[in-house]
Amino acid sequence: MTTRVGVSPDPVTTAPAVRRAWWRSRLDGATTPARLRLLLALLILLSLAWGALAALTADQHASAAASVVAVSEPLSLDAEQVYTSLSDADATEANAFLAGGLEPAAARQRFQADINEAAIKIEAASALVGASAARTQLPGHLAKQTSAADTAIGDDLAILSGQLPVYTDEVGTARADNRLGLPLGAAYLREASTLLRETLLPAASDIYTRESAQLTSASAQATGLPLLVIAVLAGLGIGFVFYRSSRWLSRHTHRMVNYGLLLAGLAGLVSLVWLAGSFVIGRSDLLHAQQQGSAPAQAYARAEVAALQAHADESLTLIDNKGDDSYQKDYVTQQNRLGPGPGTLLAATGSSQAAAQAQAWYQAHKALRVKDNTGDHSAAVQSALDGEAASSFRQLSQTLSEGIETHQAVFASSARSGRDAFTGLAIGMIVASLVMVAGCAWGLSRRLAEYR
Amino acid sequence: MSARPRPWRALLVVLTAAGLTLGATVAAAAPGQPSAGSGVRAARAAAAPAKDTCDPTASSLRPSGPPQVTPGSFMAKIRQRGYLIAGVDQSTYHFGFLNPLTGQIEGFDIDMIRAVAKAIFGDASNAHLHFKAISDDQRIPDVTSGAVDIVAHTMTITCERLKSVDFSSVYFEAHQRVLVLKTSTATSLDDLHGQKVCATSGSDSIARITAHKAIPVPVAQWTDCLVLLQQGDVAAISTDDAILDGLAAQDPWTKLIGPPLTDEPYGLAISRQHPEFVRFVNAVLQQLRDNGQWAASYRHWTGTPAPALKPVQYAG
Numbered sequence: 001m002t003t004r005v006g007v008s009p010d011p012v013t014t015a016p017a018v019r020r021a022w023w024r025s026r027l028d029g030a031t032t033p034a035r036l037r038l039l040l041a042l043l044i045l046l047s048l049a050w051g052a053l054a055a056l057t058a059d060q061h062a063s064a065a066a067s068v069v070a071v072s073e074p075l076s077l078d079a080e081q082v083y084t085s086l087s088d089a090d091a092t093e094a095n096a097f098l099a100g101g102l103e104p105a106a107a108r109q110r111f112q113a114d115i116n117e118a119a120i121k122i123e124a125a126s127a128l129v130g131a132s133a134a135r136t137q138l139p140g141h142l143a144k145q146t147s148a149a150d151t152a153i154g155d156d157l158a159i160l161s162g163q164l165p166v167y168t169d170e171v172g173t174a175r176a177d178n179r180l181g182l183p184l185g186a187a188y189l190r191e192a193s194t195l196l197r198e199t200l201l202p203a204a205s206d207i208y209t210r211e212s213a214q215l216t217s218a219s220a221q222a223t224g225l226p227l228l229v230i231a232v233l234a235g236l237g238i239g240f241v242f243y244r245s246s247r248w249l250s251r252h253t254h255r256m257v258n259y260g261l262l263l264a265g266l267a268g269l270v271s272l273v274w275l276a277g278s279f280v281i282g283r284s285d286l287l288h289a290q291q292q293g294s295a296p297a298q299a300y301a302r303a304e305v306a307a308l309q310a311h312a313d314e315s316l317t318l319i320d321n322k323g324d325d326s327y328q329k330d331y332v333t334q335q336n337r338l339g340p341g342p343g344t345l346l347a348a349t350g351s352s353q354a355a356a357q358a359q360a361w362y363q364a365h366k367a368l369r370v371k372d373n374t375g376d377h378s379a380a381v382q383s384a385l386d387g388e389a390a391s392s393f394r395q396l397s398q399t400l401s402e403g404i405e406t407h408q409a410v411f412a413s414s415a416r417s418g419r420d421a422f423t424g425l426a427i428g429m430i431v432a433s434l435v436m437v438a439g440c441a442w443g444l445s446r447r448l449a450e451y452r
Numbered sequence: 453m454s455a456r457p458r459p460w461r462a463l464l465v466v467l468t469a470a471g472l473t474l475g476a477t478v479a480a481a482a483p484g485q486p487s488a489g490s491g492v493r494a495a496r497a498a499a500a501p502a503k504d505t506c507d508p509t510a511s512s513l514r515p516s517g518p519p520q521v522t523p524g525s526f527m528a529k530i531r532q533r534g535y536l537i538a539g540v541d542q543s544t545y546h547f548g549f550l551n552p553l554t555g556q557i558e559g560f561d562i563d564m565i566r567a568v569a570k571a572i573f574g575d576a577s578n579a580h581l582h583f584k585a586i587s588d589d590q591r592i593p594d595v596t597s598g599a600v601d602i603v604a605h606t607m608t609i610t611c612e613r614l615k616s617v618d619f620s621s622v623y624f625e626a627h628q629r630v631l632v633l634k635t636s637t638a639t640s641l642d643d644l645h646g647q648k649v650c651a652t653s654g655s656d657s658i659a660r661i662t663a664h665k666a667i668p669v670p671v672a673q674w675t676d677c678l679v680l681l682q683q684g685d686v687a688a689i690s691t692d693d694a695i696l697d698g699l700a701a702q703d704p705w706t707k708l709i710g711p712p713l714t715d716e717p718y719g720l721a722i723s724r725q726h727p728e729f730v731r732f733v734n735a736v737l738q739q740l741r742d743n744g745q746w747a748a749s750y751r752h753w754t755g756t757p758a759p760a761l762k763p764v765q766y767a768g
Binding site: 097099177178179181182183184185186187188190191319372373374376377378381 | 537542543544545549550551552553555557578582583584585599673675676678679699702703
């Protein structure tokens with residue numbers, strides 16, 4: 001709008017100008033009360049439109065942020081805990097068998113705690129997937145992506161809950177045979193370990209991968225700019241209309257300030273600043289949660305899982321290395337994945353302490369293998385049970401567990417404060433737009449009344 | 453057990469040791485008795501071309517009297533090292549298995565090894581024994597490379613294996629048979645036509661299962677076969693009765709069926725570089741047979757009285 005409202009029309013020749021002249025002539029021809037009514041209708045419409053757009057924007061970000069905190073993050077956390085619990089159960093049981101004789105009570109308790117933890121987390125994850133119908137509130141593409149992933153996750157959860165009893169059953173048979181002094185126990189233990197590694201862990205890992213992807217996607221949705229930019233531009237446009245309207249009104253009514261319009265304008269300004277401000281704060285919290293929380297926690301979790309698997313390999317090689325050296329080969333594979341070194345799992349954690357502890361463990365493991373290979377089986381077992389290899393692994397495992405916990409705490413607090421930044425925002429936007437409507441109605445009706 | 457100071461024996465010891473290191477030139481200096489070195493090699497070389505005459509049960513070297521650790525011999529080297537390294541099985545019940553109750557490797561095979569260690573060191577304590585648990589495939593490579601001094605691993609003496617390693621005299625006679633659940637109606641391998649039968653991969657048993665038109669299911673270890681049988685994934689297990697007895701002992705719901713399909717004479721595998729050690733081990737085995745320890749160990753582990761011994765045969 002570049003021409004002034006209320007000035008008599010210039011002679012015009014171009015097509016748009018003709019059209020403009022047409023509505024302006026209608027407007028000019030109309031009485032002032034009619035024009036005021038028209039303006040009132042326009043401003044109320046704009047106020048409501050702003051309210052709808054701002055509330056929609058706020059809701060989109062709020063629900064994406066809520067999804068990050070309430071569904072995606074807990075689910076990927078559950079999957080990660082299922083994975084580490086099962087890996088720990090595997091390593092604990094192998095180590096307990098290695099001890100020979102009666103299974104140590106502490107190992108038995110730890111195994112039971114691991115299985116309980118895994119079962120609880122599988123159930124929690126199933127409940128979350130069931131409840132994530134809530135996530136269909138997410139905008140189109142994200143909702144579609146979510147439901148496809150949920151189907152796959154449902155399948156994985158069915159595998160986990162179906163095969164976990166089979167696993168514990170095989171471990172139970174292994175223990176019973178072991179108690180009778182039968183070497184068959186070791187065979188059942190290997191069978192159970194194979195089931196865990198080839199069926200249960202891949203299912204948990206698949207859930208984790210999918211949920212991490214969804215977490216990233218929900219987080220990107222919550223921190224994405226496009227919708228907000230549209231809302232802010234629209235808000236500025238509407239503000240300009242309000243400004244021009246008040247100018248026109250003051251000229252035609254010879255009053256400096258229309259308090260109704262001023263109130264409406266202020267309400268609009270406050271809501272715009274609130275929306276933009278909440279977004280900036282929420283976005284920075286969510287980005288912090290991801291960069292300083294979930295991303296490093298995931299890196300630590302991956303490293304811990306690899307370390308646990310290698311630890312189980314170490315024990316299984318000593319329990320039963322008759323068949324082949326597949327467990328030792330797997331240990332080396334896990335060691336190469338773990339690092340430290342460029343592109344390895346430990347490098348991703350950036351923890352120099354864990355790197356040093358891993359190196360110490362590899363050294364101890366190497367010494368253990370030399371002992372076993374030169375026929376000193378009992379010395380090798382000693383090292384794996386409570387000697388050098390055992391203690392260096394425990395240190396590494398502790399560092400990695402602490403790394404996961406620390407970063408998960410960072411994620412939880414940052415993501416929550418990010419989500420809280422959007423709390424009440426949508427309602428606030430609606431209230432602000434109603435205030436704007438009320439302001440316009442009040443301000444203009446007072447002027448209209450003057451014509452009665 | 454150290455060498456007793458008898459003059460003629462001391463002379464022989466010196467000559468034997470010299471024969472080992474210097475070969476044929478010195479060996480010729482001891483004409484009366486074939487020395488442990490080249491003489492036997494020559495004899496075996498002469499016998500080798502006639503493959504048809506290969507007899508696994510009469511392939512080993514005759515002991516020269518009771519076991520003695522002669523200076524310069526491989527036994528002396530082992531004694532100096534402080535321990536005997538034995539390649540053993542870790543999961544074959546009653547022959548070589550890691551006893552979950554004690555954490556020790558035990559069994560009939562292990563008793564043989566302990567007797568050898570006792571003959572070298574005077575006692576068979578764990579300090580003088582290093583057990584290396586090895587796979588079937590590792591047995592011959594580990595013997596030829598010297599990674600282990602001796603292998604006791606339910607190992608059948610075959611003409612094929614005799615090309616790579618030496619064996620002791622036969623210390624156990626096994627036969628391939630079939631293990632099924634007690635509820636099974638099968639009476640022999642022929643009744644299992646078209647059904648799944650388990651054996652370890654790479655074992656000779658696989659070939660015989662195929663020959664009887666059953667479907668072989670290869671696994672890593674014999675105990676894995678029992679897991680599969682218990683879980684209903686295979687109909688039977690087929691291998692040496694010595695191994696099957698050990699599996700049957702772990703599950704009272706199984707039984708052995710059918711006639712013996714093969715003869716599987718077991719021997720302890722030793723490198724061809726150490727014929728004096730082969731003679732030494734055979735002398736130890738002979739002592740065990742003579743003093744009843746062999747029969748006692750057999751009875752202890754298999755739960756059945758030892759069979760009447762066939763006369764032990766030697767190649768030279």
